[in-house]
Amino acid sequence: MAIMLVALVPLAAGIALIGQYVHLRQRAQAAAREAAWAATADPALIDESLPQKEHMQTVILARQFGSADAAIQSDVQAPETLGDPMLTTFADKPLLKPEGVTLSVYSQAASPSYLDKGLNIIGKATKHLGNLPPNTKGLVTAEVHVQPEQIVGRDGTPLSFLGSLATEKLDFSARTVVLADSWDAAGGGESLDGKGVDTGNRRTVRNVIRPLVPTALIGDKFDKALSTIVNVLGKIPIVNRIFTPGFDQFRFGKTAPDVMPHDKLVEYKDAK
Structure with a gap:
């Protein structure tokens, strides 16, 4: 034993x-x-x-x-x-x-x-x-x-x-x-109406894509003026329905994607 x-x-x-x-x-x-x-x-x-x-x-x-x-x-x-x-x-x-x-x-x-x-x-x-x-x-x-x-x-x-x-x-x-890739690391950077939202982060979709839009070289005022003219044309029924459907909703320089997840690089308590 x-x-x-x-x-x-x-x-x-x-x-x-x-x-x-x-x-x-x-x-x-x-x-x-x-x-x-x-x-x-x-x-x-x-x-x-x-x-x-x-x-x-x-x-x-x-x-x-x-x-x-x-x-x-x-x-x-x-x-x-x-x-x-x-x-x-x-x-x-x-x-x-x-x-x-x-x-x-x-x-x-x-x-x-x-x-x-x-x-x-x-x-x-x-x-x-x-x-x-x-x-x-x-x-x-x-x-x-x-x-x-x-x-x-x-x-x-x-x-x-x-x-x-x-x-x-x-x-x-x-x-x-x-x-890893930080392409989508900071959210869309835009509100639903296409206006920029200052998140203090340069890695938003808007901050990345916006400089590539040709009209961005002129400024937002030029975009707003063009959008106003187009929206006026879009309110004409025959134009909006037959020739250019959706002209009344068109926005120059709008970069918001159709689907955008929330910013994943912020603390949970700050996420919206």
Whole structure:
């Protein structure tokens, strides 16, 4: 019986430890995904930049390595210890400390596809006309490294019966690459009657498309004058019904699309 225990106890401990390492690997993957996808809905992307790397590392520490029942908060503080119960060894020692998690790579670059390279050439010309291209650096890369602690007993000495699992310094890494685009990142920028709405954001559809409308070079007053003349003609029944249906509703320079989702880069409390 004693011989069986000598053989089975280390085996059971090793299996449990491997399960914890698998959990660490999954947490690293989830953390890399969160960091990459968070950049696609952050206002910083509008200016071809990323959220602060230090803040994002704090976020993934608290959300991906914290307690599963902890409330998700926007104002995240760096944890002193990690609340995930899977991150404690059978000797009641920390398997992972906060300093063992690093967001080593958090970058953005231009898309390497031939289509994007061709569009970037066109974008250099249209950039002088307005806010095109939408985003030339939408390829977001996030890489997370997780380095667990050595497995030691209650007295702090390495557990030799676990072999290399207890002595080697392991490094679990995960990488996520997302191609994001801020073309539609700031709403329509127009009211229903075609008038511009000042959102303080240059990445609205109106602010992007409006400079490409030829009459925009003359100004809104010219558009209003033309619209007035056209609307007068549109009120003539024979003109509006037979020759040019819809002339009474025509607006020069109107850029609002038929379907426009809400701005996804504002805080929930500010969304309308």
